[in-house]
Amino acid sequence: MKKKVKVVAAVIEQEGKVLCALRSSQMSIPNVWEFPGGKVEEGESLQTALEREIEEELACSIKAGSIFHDHTHEYEAAVVQLIALKAKLIEGAPAAQEHEELLWLPKESLASLVWAPADVPAVEALIEEKKVLNS
Numbered sequence: 655m656k657k658k659v660k661v662v663a664a665v666i667e668q669e670g671k672v673l674c675a676l677r678s679s680q681m682s683i684p685n686v687w688e689f690p691g692g693k694v695e696e697g698e699s700l701q702t703a704l705e706r707e708i709e710e711e712l713a714c715s716i717k718a719g720s721i722f723h724d725h726t727h728e729y730e731a732a733v734v735q736l737i738a739l740k741a742k743l744i745e746g747a748p749a750a751q752e753h754e755e756l757l758w759l760p761k762e763s764l765a766s767l768v769w770a771p772a773d774v775p776a777v778e779a780l781i782e783e784k785k786v787l788n789s
């Protein structure tokens with residue numbers, strides 16, 4: 655049976671833009687865009703896990719909020735449950751420690767990137783959110 659991993663990811667919004675992170679060629683599932691985050695450890699809450707991962711990956715502090723999207727994707731090697739939480743920057747500016755690149759994009763431009771397959775439904779929901787707000 656494939657390994658199942660529970661992953662939290664941050665939808666960080668600032669001035670109408672969303673923070674997107676490019677996985678490097680050294681990472682698993684390389685060269686695709688994602689929301690920064692990582693695996694939830696045993697006994698950790700989703701929020702605590704995400705705040706820890708962002709400190710490690712982006713060297714800044716966030717306050718993790720509620721669940722925005724929850725989707726399970728089956729990759730070749732593992733099954734990933736990707737739980738996206740809305741988050742706010744509270745200290746520092748995101749600086750890539752492991753990622754190839756960081757990019758702030760307006761929601762309507764998110765579809766221009768090539769996303770990790772598990773992220774596609776959350777990206778579509780964000781684009782939809784923008785359309786609803788504008789209608």
Ligand SMILES: Nc1nc2c([nH]c(=O)n2[C@H]2C[C@H](O)[C@@H](COP(=O)(O)OP(=O)(O)OP(=O)(O)O)O2)c(=O)[nH]1
Nearest residue numbers: 661663681682688689690691692693734770772773
């Ligand atoms: N952080 C994050 N991971 C994601 C997203 N979408 C997605 O499929 N993933 C996958 C990639 C990884 O296999 C796993 C997250 O684990 P991780 O962030 O600790 O990544 P990692 O490169 O250290 O993983 P690994 O090498 O230890 O397998 O979830 C996303 O939006 N954010």
